[in-house]
Amino acid sequence: MARTVRILTDSAADLPQAYVTRLEIGVVPIHVSLNGETRLDDGTLDLDWFYGELSHSRVLPTTAAPAPQEFTRVYAQLAAEGAEEIIAILTASTLSSLHDHALIAAQEFKGARVHVVDGTQVSMGLGWLVVRAAELLARGTPVPQIIHQVISLRARTRILGVIDSIEYLRRSGRVGWISSAVASLLSVKSLIALEGGEVRQSGRVRTHRRGLQFLVLQAKRAFPLERLAILHSGASAVSVAQLEDEFSALLPRMEIPVVSVGPAFATHVGPGCVGVALLMSE
Numbered sequence: 341m342a343r344t345v346r347i348l349t350d351s352a353a354d355l356p357q358a359y360v361t362r363l364e365i366g367v368v369p370i371h372v373s374l375n376g377e378t379r380l381d382d383g384t385l386d387l388d389w390f391y392g393e394l395s396h397s398r399v400l401p402t403t404a405a406p407a408p409q410e411f412t413r414v415y416a417q418l419a420a421e422g423a424e425e426i427i428a429i430l431t432a433s434t435l436s437s438l439h440d441h442a443l444i445a446a447q448e449f450k451g452a453r454v455h456v457v458d459g460t461q462v463s464m465g466l467g468w469l470v471v472r473a474a475e476l477l478a479r480g481t482p483v484p485q486i487i488h489q490v491i492s493l494r495a496r497t498r499i500l501g502v503i504d505s506i507e508y509l510r511r512s513g514r515v516g517w518i519s520s521a522v523a524s525l526l527s528v529k530s531l532i533a534l535e536g537g538e539v540r541q542s543g544r545v546r547t548h549r550r551g552l553q554f555l556v557l558q559a560k561r562a563f564p565l566e567r568l569a570i571l572h573s574g575a576s577a578v579s580v581a582q583l584e585d586e587f588s589a590l591l592p593r594m595e596i597p598v599v600s601v602g603p604a605f606a607t608h609v610g611p612g613c614v615g616v617a618l619l620m621s622e
Contacts, residue, residue, distance in 0.1 A: 345483060346418045347474045348428040349459075350406075350438050351381040352604035353466040354571070356597050363474035366426075368414050370438070372603045374401040387600045391574030391611040400508070403604045405438040411445035419451035425483055426454045429470050429490060431604070433458045434537035455483065457490055460537040463605045464569040464597075464617035465499045471567075472619070493619065499534040500542070500558050501571070501615025502551035506530045508610035509539065531555065532609070552579060552614070556586050559616050565591065567619035570598045573606040575614040583614065 348366040349355065360367060369382040374393060379385065381403075394401065411428075418426055428446070433439035439458050446454035459466040469490050476486045503509070509532075529551040531543040542558065545551045559568070568591060570583050580598060587596055599617075606613070 344422060344424045345477055346421075346423040346426050347470060347477060348414065348418065348426055349466065349470045350430050351383075351602060352403075352431045352436065352438070352462050353459075353470055354463045354599050354602050354605065355467045355470060356599060357383065359467070359471055359474075363471065363478065365470060365474050366414060366418055368406055368411060368438075368442075370406065370436075370604055371404040372401060373404070375399075381602050381604065385603065387602070387606075388574065390603055391606060394508075394573075394606060395611045401603060401607050403436075403607055405436055405441050408441045408445040408448075411442045412449055415445060415449045415454055416451055423452050426452050427457065427473060427477075427483065427486060427490075428454060429457045429459050429466070429473055431462050431466055432460045432537035434460075435462055436604075455487055457487060458537075459490075460494045461497050461499070461534065463499060463571055463601050464599055465497045465534060467569070467599075468497060468567045468617060468619040469493055495536070496566075496620040496622070497535065498562065498618045498620070499532075499571070499615055500555055500618070501532050501534075501609060501613050502545075502548065502555055503530050503532060503609050504548070504612040505610050506541075509608055531558070532615075533558075548579065552582055555614070555616065556583070559587070559618060560590065562618050562620050563590075564621040565594070565618055566621050567617075568594060568596055569617045570596060571601050571605075571613075571615045571617055572598070573601050573609060573613045574611045576612075579614050583616070587616075 351369045369380040443456045
């Protein structure tokens, strides 16, 4: 039977395919340009190759939001499948024009009622909001209540990460607190937090090992948690396994996906980043 309400997000949410399939979530792909070639972030991009190119290329890849017409086509497809209402929960408007393009398309689209929600997050910080919305929908929760819950949950989502070089964030131009002097401290690992649509620095350490320790400590301070995902952009298997072991012991009953982040997030944090996306309990 056709579903009259559908949940939609963008590929910068980094949602594992298992969630997309099980919860019937629509995903609009962003555009990625690298070495003069533009392609869609539609799940076919070899992420290991991308991380490698990110490490060696002199020119950073660029990402771009789909045009309003592309959102219109997705809305029309969902409407053709039976959707009468669409809840689009998208990457933070402070970090991307995805929200604005989706809103322009929604205001002109007549085939279904489209609700555009600023997720104020990226990667699985956004992904957890989308998953919650889809789970509420599956339980029969009315659309206004789903939107209200998603908006209230935004204040309880956070991404914490350890990045090898802050240079990628500086070159992306998405944060204003990074100076060239700070970026030149190549031997320092930066600890970052993303919440409320803003990226901030939460500390600096000399070694990656210390960074992982601090990451776990910061995450523990946010307990109790409803959800946690481990994120990385080509980090070493040892680092990822260390986080898996730590959090599996701390949260033995929780499903903890390990997510290789897509180009939208990886371009800004650089290769070798490792982190967590948290949804905190009330």
